[in-house]
């Protein structure tokens with residue numbers, strides 16, 4: 001992605017220097033309670049995938065980035081992507097006669113406190129509707145590359161855009177489009193998550209329109225969307241899949257809804273709640 005020298009968002013809250021002092025954070029129990037309140041990128045059972053047990057203190061198996069030049073570059077990169085999303089969603093909201101309220105992006109290491117509770121990096125990037133903030137541990141870039149085999153800057157851009165998608169859903173209250181009989185179910189979650197993937201694709205559509213995409217970028221995002229499918233994560237974590245437990249959609253669905261958003265470029269085409277065929 002072409003990003004160097006472009007505007008960085010003023011909405012980045014850098015908490016990388018402020019650890020939580022190695023305190024116990026999300027375990028299986030708390031995680032299962034707050035999972036309905038915060039929206040993650042990952043389905044499956046990311047705790048298993050990351051090799052964490054519920055009693056660990058959220059130590060992250062990814063190599064620490066140590067405030068390196070690479071990490072700073074990544075911080076700059078996500079700031080530019082966030083700025084891009086602000087511009088795109090402001091315009092899209094204006095088309096609907098609405099004002100886009102920009103979310104904050106919190107950069108953290110290992111664990112973080114949000115209005116949705118405390119969380120460790122093992123849950124992956126997430127959005128908390130309670131404080132309208134996105135939370136990302138930049139080491140997830142390495143997770144994407146190594147564990148998910150989804151390398152590249154645009155893979156990370158997709159991750160950020162997915163979480164921004166949750167913010168858009170929150171502002172537009174898209175969840176109310178869901179029929180009442182699926183509220184609170186895994187099916188609701190899958191439809192909601194696929195909509196966030198769609199919205200990430202909408203952002204990518206406009207990024208391409210502005211000439212920011214380079215050759216291979218779209219493929220990086222599609223590879224990442226595929227890699228974080230529930231079936232892929234469960235297969236890697238436990239060797240088999242349990243479709244009834246899916247919360248984010250299959251690899252094929254995630255890739256396809258992202259691509260649909262990329263092709264359409266409009267909020268309207270992403271009504272996953274009414275889609276007969278997911």
Ligand SMILES: [Zn+2]
Pocket residue numbers: 039040041042162166193196
């Ligand atoms: Zn999500």
